[in-house]
Amino acid sequence: MDAWIELARGPLFRIALAALLIGLVYRLGTAAAQVILAWRRAGDRQLPLRSVATATLSWLLPVRLLRQRPLYGIASLVFHVGIIALPLFVAGHVALLQQSLPVVWPQLPSGVADVLSVVAFLALAAILVGRLAVRPTRALTRFQDVAVLALLLLLVGLGFLAAHPELSPFPARTLLLLHILAGDLALALTPMTKIAHCIVYPFTQLVFELAWHFPADSGRHVAVALGKEGEPV
Amino acid sequence: MAIQCSYYLEPVDTTDLPRRFLDAFAAVLAHSSYAMVLDAASHVSARCGRCASTCPVYQASDDPRDIPCLRSELVLKVYRRYFTPRGALATRLGPGFELDEAYINTMAEEMYRCTACRRCKLECPMGIDHGLITHLGRWLLAEVGIIPKALRVATREQLEGKTNNTSAIPAAALIDTCEFLEEDCVDTHGFKIRFPIDQQDAEYIFFPAVSDYLLEPDTLMGNAAVMTATNASWTIGTRYFDGINYGLFYSDRMLDRIVNMEVQELKRLNARTVLIGECGHASRSAKAFIRTFCGGDRAPEVINCMEYALRMLNEGRLELRKNAIDARVTYHDPCNIARSGWIIEQPREILRHIASDFVDMTPHGRENYCCGGGGGTVSIDEIRSFRTHIGGATKAEQIRRTGATIVVSPCANCKKQLREVCEDNNLEHVQVVGLHDLILQAIVVPAAMRVDPQSDAASATASP
Numbered sequence: 001m002d003a004w005i006e007l008a009r010g011p012l013f014r015i016a017l018a019a020l021l022i023g024l025v026y027r028l029g030t031a032a033a034q035v036i037l038a039w040r041r042a043g044d045r046q047l048p049l050r051s052v053a054t055a056t057l058s059w060l061l062p063v064r065l066l067r068q069r070p071l072y073g074i075a076s077l078v079f080h081v082g083i084i085a086l087p088l089f090v091a092g093h094v095a096l097l098q099q100s101l102p103v104v105w106p107q108l109p110s111g112v113a114d115v116l117s118v119v120a121f122l123a124l125a126a127i128l129v130g131r132l133a134v135r136p137t138r139a140l141t142r143f144q145d146v147a148v149l150a151l152l153l154l155l156v157g158l159g160f161l162a163a164h165p166e167l168s169p170f171p172a173r174t175l176l177l178l179h180i181l182a183g184d185l186a187l188a189l190t191p192m193t194k195i196a197h198c199i200v201y202p203f204t205q206l207v208f209e210l211a212w213h214f215p216a217d218s219g220r221h222v223a224v225a226l227g228k229e230g231e232p233v
Numbered sequence: 234m235a236i237q238c239s240y241y242l243e244p245v246d247t248t249d250l251p252r253r254f255l256d257a258f259a260a261v262l263a264h265s266s267y268a269m270v271l272d273a274a275s276h277v278s279a280r281c282g283r284c285a286s287t288c289p290v291y292q293a294s295d296d297p298r299d300i301p302c303l304r305s306e307l308v309l310k311v312y313r314r315y316f317t318p319r320g321a322l323a324t325r326l327g328p329g330f331e332l333d334e335a336y337i338n339t340m341a342e343e344m345y346r347c348t349a350c351r352r353c354k355l356e357c358p359m360g361i362d363h364g365l366i367t368h369l370g371r372w373l374l375a376e377v378g379i380i381p382k383a384l385r386v387a388t389r390e391q392l393e394g395k396t397n398n399t400s401a402i403p404a405a406a407l408i409d410t411c412e413f414l415e416e417d418c419v420d421t422h423g424f425k426i427r428f429p430i431d432q433q434d435a436e437y438i439f440f441p442a443v444s445d446y447l448l449e450p451d452t453l454m455g456n457a458a459v460m461t462a463t464n465a466s467w468t469i470g471t472r473y474f475d476g477i478n479y480g481l482f483y484s485d486r487m488l489d490r491i492v493n494m495e496v497q498e499l500k501r502l503n504a505r506t507v508l509i510g511e512c513g514h515a516s517r518s519a520k521a522f523i524r525t526f527c528g529g530d531r532a533p534e535v536i537n538c539m540e541y542a543l544r545m546l547n548e549g550r551l552e553l554r555k556n557a558i559d560a561r562v563t564y565h566d567p568c569n570i571a572r573s574g575w576i577i578e579q580p581r582e583i584l585r586h587i588a589s590d591f592v593d594m595t596p597h598g599r600e601n602y603c604c605g606g607g608g609g610t611v612s613i614d615e616i617r618s619f620r621t622h623i624g625g626a627t628k629a630e631q632i633r634r635t636g637a638t639i640v641v642s643p644c645a646n647c648k649k650q651l652r653e654v655c656e657d658n659n660l661e662h663v664q665v666v667g668l669h670d671l672i673l674q675a676i677v678v679p680a681a682m683r684v685d686p687q688s689d690a691a692s693a694t695a696s697p
Contacts, residue, residue, distance in 0.1 A: 068283055212365060215265060218489075225263065
């Protein structure tokens with residue numbers, strides 16, 4: 001079992017991390033290149049950057065999130081706080097990090113980490129149930145919407161149980177192995193799924209504002225490409 | 234198979250339709266920045282459903298096909314399948330989605346159930362602009378000949394007809410109408426106004442929604458009263474005088490051509506500033522896209538007539554009677570000028586000055602609800618029931634809750650739609666007017682505009 005755990009948190013973790021970094025750099029690079037190209041082609045380069053920045057920042061604050069569908073907003077907020085704080089600041093993760101890098105890194109007290117794990121787990125479960133129970137979100141749900149939530153649910157749940165094996169009938173090492181494998185999978189899938197918004201988010205408001213600033217000659221070029229110059233309306 | 238929609242179409246050539254649609258898609262992607270939009274939407278959409286909770290069409294219809302995210306998916310699915318490596322790979326791995334006529338027909342129907350009000354963008358945490366994706370979807374459809382007949386016929390007359398305007402008003406009839414309005418203002422309101430025609434070197438060249446010349450005499454008299462009272466240098470060109478731009482609703486190619494017509498007329502008369510009348514989409518088309526298609530920073534400035542009126546009021550060059558309007562008044566924000574935050578407070582400042590009982594709808598301003606006829610759908614008479622009972626249902630309730638008997642709606646399209654919404658939703662007692670209709674009643678007439686300068690009776694105010 002220990003060999004499997006070493007494989008999961010050694011080579012597999014490094015492969016997952018590489019997939020994450022390469023994927024995110026690709027996403028970020030593509031988004032940045034598209035923004036620069038669109039801006040250079042735009043007939044009107046005057047952008048309302050202040051309102052773009054305000055819109056981008058306002059969604060990072062919980063106030064906006066809670067205005068419509070407040071229960072969903074609270075669950076979403078708690079889940080996001082948990083999913084960012086737990087991997088970075090749980091004592092076990094920090095210890096692993098410090099084995100590789102001699103850095104000073106803050107860590108959550110175990111009581112706080114436990115509460116956060118449970119609350120994040122419940123929030124994730126609530127989001128999953130809500131998604132499938134409410135008509136519009138059920139209609140919108142794709143495979144990845146359920147799969148990503150289920151994977152994260154598993155990840156957080158297994159992490160908690162791995163830290164508290166006395167609460168589970170399964171062996172602690174098995175829980176730890178499954179937790180690490182779920183974590184590896186989540187990292188590797190991040191650039192390929194909607195979790196990519198964790199890196200592309202700062203660009204999205206800008207993208208949709210800039211996109212209304214069309215290239216000055218786009219229409220004429222499209223007409224030429226389609227052989228429609230001079231064609232009646 | 235013929236394309237069938239709930240709106241009228243001119244005959245559509247369905248020969249090899251999917252291939253022609255994909256050719257158009259490829260051409261648009263090659264020469265525009267839409268790929269950036271489609272990539273971003275594909276990668277970050279959380280499918281959280283917030284857009285559903287803010288869309289007035291979905292709220293009224295309760296039909297999943299009206300959820301903005303799902304409408305956008307119609308375009309995104311084609312994009313991912315045919316224009317991304319992932320789509321190419323999926324095709325090699327097995328049978329997947331294939332674009333066919335039925336799918337294009339579905340797109341044709343769904344894209345025109347959206348009023349393009351862009352309210353959903355405000356509530357999308359990722360800022361996805363489903364209005365923009367619908368805008369693209371409509372352009373792609375237009376390139377294969379799928380355009381609501383009402384929009385296409387009007388645009389054809391505007392760009393290629395004898396009259397160069399969407400209402401097919403000949404220049405001679407425009408001049409007659411302006412002369413009639415000048416006389417009517419004297420007869421009805423007791424003061425003189427001027428509609429300067431083809432003046433060279435004016436500061437402002439005026440483009441209202443051309444339908445105002447047929448349907449909104451009080452709005453136009455109000456516009457002319459403000460310009461005359463402030464001694465403005467302005468003109469109306471006879472070669473091109475239409476602010477309407479249906480290109481905004483279905484084709485960037487047409488949008489480009491139409492704003493260029495405005496600028497050509499400005500150059501012909503050597504005017505300096507484009508002044509748009511009371512029309513939301515005409516204002517946005519000119520404000521945003523004259524810069525885009527006509528020279529960027531070198532393009533002429535564009536202002537809306539309400540901005541002009543408020544500036545004159547604040548500078549003391551326009552005098553309006555305080556509390557001249559007794560009835561309860563509310564204000565409808567046209568999406569095309571309010572969603573971006575451009576024109577929200579300007580008309581309200583004027584209304585708070587001239588109306589003693591002004592009440593706002595909830596919500597309003599940037600977060601207003603669409604009248605239900607946005608995105609050009611108001612011109613499609615055959616879908617009136619959908620517009621007034623689905624698209625306009627929320628707006629009807631908003632109006633009802635204010636208790637107002639006058640709704641000020643500074644937009645030709647919103648006015649037509651709101652009148653139909655009121656008729657179809659038991660709000661017949663509500664009058665829908667333009668802001669300048671009320672300004673016409675409240676204006677304090679300068680001596681130079683009085684019919685009889687010596688007459689005290691006519692000097693103080695215009696008669697309501």
